[in-house]
Amino acid sequence: MNDIVDSQTAKSYGGSKPSVMEAIKKGLRRKCPCCGEGRAFSGYLKVTGECDVCKTELGDIRADDFPPYLTIFIVGHIVVPALVYMEAILHPPTWLQITLWPTVALALSLALLPVLKGGVVGMMWALGLKGDEQH
Ligand SMILES: [Zn+2]
Numbered sequence: 001m002n003d004i005v006d007s008q009t010a011k012s013y014g015g016s017k018p019s020v021m022e023a024i025k026k027g028l029r030r031k032c033p034c035c036g037e038g039r040a041f042s043g044y045l046k047v048t049g050e051c052d053v054c055k056t057e058l059g060d061i062r063a064d065d066f067p068p069y070l071t072i073f074i075v076g077h078i079v080v081p082a083l084v085y086m087e088a089i090l091h092p093p094t095w096l097q098i099t100l101w102p103t104v105a106l107a108l109s110l111a112l113l114p115v116l117k118g119g120v121v122g123m124m125w126a127l128g129l130k131g132d133e134q135h
Pocket of ligand 1: 032033034035036037038051052053054055056
């Protein structure tokens with residue numbers, strides 16, 4: 001069944017399914033991991049049911065906690081060193097530190113989360129994962 005869907009999808013887009021890296025790159029742009037043209041999201045984080053260009057089914061892919069994990073990992077590795085560096089070198093007033101860094105962390109998280117979710121959805125699509133696999 002999955003092979004039939006893949007061959008139908010591949011047939012409509014140049015005869016080959018995109019590689020995992022290509023699918024991730026398309027997903028990071030919040031586009032369909034198959035064609036790279038249709039939107040992969042119908043809202044801020046809501047994955048669309050199917051691509052409006054190539055009709056690839058995306059709605060049953062569950063990325064779960066991986067995009068937030070990646071977001072926290074990246075934002076933490078940006079904000080914490082910047083906070084420590086600023087404190088050690090510039091010695092800013094406390095009110096500035098306690099208002100600046102939570103705001104920066106929130107803004108970065110809100111900006112990165114949908115992008116990273118697109119990349120994860122692209123990776124999962126390319127690997128044929130739905131997020132409901134049993135171990
Ligand atoms: Zn598409």
